[in-house]
Amino acid sequence: xxxxxxxxxxxxxxxxxxxVEKLGEKTLLIKKPEQLEFCDRLIIPGGESTTLTxxxxxxxxxxxxxxFGKTRPVMGTCAGLILLSSKVEDSRVKxxxxxxxxxxxxxxxxxxxxxSADIYADFLKKEYKCIFIRAPKIKECxxxxxxxxxxxxxxxxxxxxxxxxxxxxxxxxQDPSIHEYFLKL
Amino acid sequence: xxxGTYEAKIGLAEMLKGGVIMDVMNVEQxxxxxxxxxxxxxxxxxxxxxIRKEGGVARMSDPAMIEEIQKAVSIPVMAKCxxxxxxxxxxxxxxxxxxxDESEVLTPADEVNHIYKHDFKVPFVCGCRNLGExxxxxxxxxxxxxxxxxxxxxxxxxxxxxxxxxxLDIKKICSMDIHELMTAAKELGAPFELVMKTRELGKLPVPxxxxxxxxxxxxxxxxxxxxxxxxxxxxxxxxSEDPARMARAIVKAATHYNDPKVVLxxxxxxxxxxxxxxxxxxxxxxQMQQRGW
Numbered sequence: 001x002x003x004x005x006x007x008x009x010x011x012x013x014x015x016x017x018x019x020v021e022k023l024g025e026k027t028l029l030i031k032k033p034e035q036l037e038f039c040d041r042l043i044i045p046g047g048e049s050t051t052l053t054x055x056x057x058x059x060x061x062x063x064x065x066x067x068f069g070k071t072r073p074v075m076g077t078c079a080g081l082i083l084l085s086s087k088v089e090d091s092r093v094k095x096x097x098x099x100x101x102x103x104x105x106x107x108x109x110x111x112x113x114x115x116s117a118d119i120y121a122d123f124l125k126k127e128y129k130c131i132f133i134r135a136p137k138i139k140e141c142x143x144x145x146x147x148x149x150x151x152x153x154x155x156x157x158x159x160x161x162x163x164x165x166x167x168x169x170x171x172x173x174q175d176p177s178i179h180e181y182f183l184k185l
Numbered sequence: 186x187x188x189g190t191y192e193a194k195i196g197l198a199e200m201l202k203g204g205v206i207m208d209v210m211n212v213e214q215x216x217x218x219x220x221x222x223x224x225x226x227x228x229x230x231x232x233x234x235x236i237r238k239e240g241g242v243a244r245m246s247d248p249a250m251i252e253e254i255q256k257a258v259s260i261p262v263m264a265k266c267x268x269x270x271x272x273x274x275x276x277x278x279x280x281x282x283x284x285x286d287e288s289e290v291l292t293p294a295d296e297v298n299h300i301y302k303h304d305f306k307v308p309f310v311c312g313c314r315n316l317g318e319x320x321x322x323x324x325x326x327x328x329x330x331x332x333x334x335x336x337x338x339x340x341x342x343x344x345x346x347x348x349x350x351x352x353l354d355i356k357k358i359c360s361m362d363i364h365e366l367m368t369a370a371k372e373l374g375a376p377f378e379l380v381m382k383t384r385e386l387g388k389l390p391v392p393x394x395x396x397x398x399x400x401x402x403x404x405x406x407x408x409x410x411x412x413x414x415x416x417x418x419x420x421x422x423x424x425s426e427d428p429a430r431m432a433r434a435i436v437k438a439a440t441h442y443n444d445p446k447v448v449l450x451x452x453x454x455x456x457x458x459x460x461x462x463x464x465x466x467x468x469x470x471x472q473m474q475q476r477g478w
Binding site: 008009010011012013014015031045046047048049050051054055058078079090092105106109110111112113114115116117131132133134169172 | 187188189190192193194195196197199200201202203204219221222223224225255258259260261278281282284306307308414433436437440441444
């Protein structure tokens, strides 16, 4: 059986764990870099990208995460997407450069602008309930990046190799199909 | 598309798990908190220990001060309104704070009623001392619960009491015969549907954080071990000798609460923690935890 690591320094890691375990997969909450070697894939959850940047530095996570992402699948949601990106115009975030996208933080505004929307997902062949919380936008995508879902003309789910990045929170819904898709990457 | 849905409110609380939310009184402190790895800041003019010392009516902070802090940091900014003060909450909603704390730290505006929070697009956090109080607040629309503790004391004993009580109440509900639950709801003074939901989940239906009296990394680790999913630190950071250092250390302890080696490392050489207060020296009518019901 394979193991899905879920970065658990801070943020929405419990909900991802519930979702992956519901699918019958083993999970490991990752709080130290040396735990990464026990994982076949990794989820970087939502949370605060400034906070996670600080914690990556404090616990020396940066290099191990970059190396992990070069060989194994990684899914980033919300703050996770920002950290996986190759460009962010905010010096408080140091991205991991694992997917060729430019991310814009809090692109919709503060929490009062947070929203839910049912959006058609061609790669799942169905509508998916997307929950956006202080969500980022993907401003630019290189041509190597495949756009899986868009909303109002902006990409919201993208994939490059085995890196999957979402601006919304599939772990907050009851529908495991995006996690199921990730487990097969 | 719908803004401010209940799931989006609870969702933000989910994103704040495993961290530390720090009380700050100005931009400089907000930046120290952000730099130390806080997941959010609570903007208020006077931290609880100063409110306790100076007395007088404690109200919502000046909107200009909250807005300055919003501009200065990228992490979520929370602010407090008085219990039952609908108009203060509306102002905070207009400012666009990320969370409103309907808080016993401020002087209550209504001694009978709390705010009906479902009417707001902004999520609310409220304090509790037990399951009944928690479920009443969730019934009104709170998207996050924090145990109250006794704010501004630097004494963790009340925070522990409330977290233990809450967990004990939940365990009781879970072990009861189903036929006993309506009576349990009546005795808790809690909405029946939420009692049933809590039993089904084995925990509160919204994230459960802790507050009130955290002064050291070990205090934070203790509350997390007792079931807190994140800790609020009020006076404990900026009343300590070296706030930036204390802030970093408490963040470390919150992430690694189950790893005594890391908590030990975080606890070394921090300088003086805030001076604490004995709870029995505070007259009952001056205890903030008694505010609200």
